[in-house]
Amino acid sequence: MPSWILGLIVVLVVVLAVTAKLAARTRAPDPGWFIDSTRAAGALTVIGTMFSVLLAFTIFFALQSYQRASNGASVEAVAVTELHNVADVLEGHDGEKLHGGLICYSRAVVSDEWSAMARSETSPAVNHWVDAMVEDFAATTPEGASQEAAYAQWFDQQAERRDGRRDRLAEATPSVPFPLWIVLGIGASAILSYMCVQADRRESAVVQAVPIAFVSALVASALVVVAFLDHPYSDWSGSIQPTEMNVTLQFIDDGHPAPCDESGNPT
DSSP: OOHHHHHHHHHHHHHHHHHHHHHHHHHSOTTOSOSOHHHHHHHHHHHHHHHHHHHHHHHHHHHHHHHHHHHHHHHHHHHHHHHHHHHHHHHOTTOOHHHHHHHHHHHHIIIIIHHHHTTTOOOHHHHHHHHHHHHHHHTOOOOHHHHHHHHHHHHHHHHHHHHHHHHHHHTTSOOSOHHHHHHHHHHHHHHHHHHHHTOOTTSOHHHHHHHHHHHHHHHHHHHHHHHHHHOTTSSSTTOOOSHHHHHHHHHHOSSOOOSBOTTSOBO
């Protein structure tokens, strides 16, 4: 979804809210629908406070999910870099299998799995290279103290890579449950509807339109932020991109033969 659509959604909500308020103003009785305006304002305050608290917790929860996704991608990229260095010790600089598997893994993450995560899916190509690296490492026989130390370090870095990938894949699925979206929708609708009922024809159209325009803009913007944070890999401005894995790929793709194409698909 293009980023400008999110802004368009906010504008449409504001236009609809202002239109509804002005339409209610033309039909409102002379003193308004509420006999006690103070009591009516107090009820709106209660509704607004309850909605604000719920919205704040939802944004905080979604932000944590977004940060876990970002941290997972970073941990994974660093681990792949370290695995490349360990492969230099195990296979030598001219080694092919472990180096090639890491290069293909990184290419598949960047070219295939990132777009798959936007659809809450994983990449078969990445899964293939994970299995291939396990087999290639199992066939490695360490010789000497340095290779034995590197052999043990490989397990640690593989665990880091696995955990990093697991974290970013876990956040590919929206974390805000659908019932919570329903409650947020009810709360937002209740606030704007209540403000429309408070229409007073004794005030000018501008004075009546400005408050609900501001409130509807804030409410719609907040809900859009929740949707953005809950879909960290969507094609929006500010979404998480495979930047660090690209940096890692530039470092490890140093001329070693790789059994895959530029997108990480096996050849």
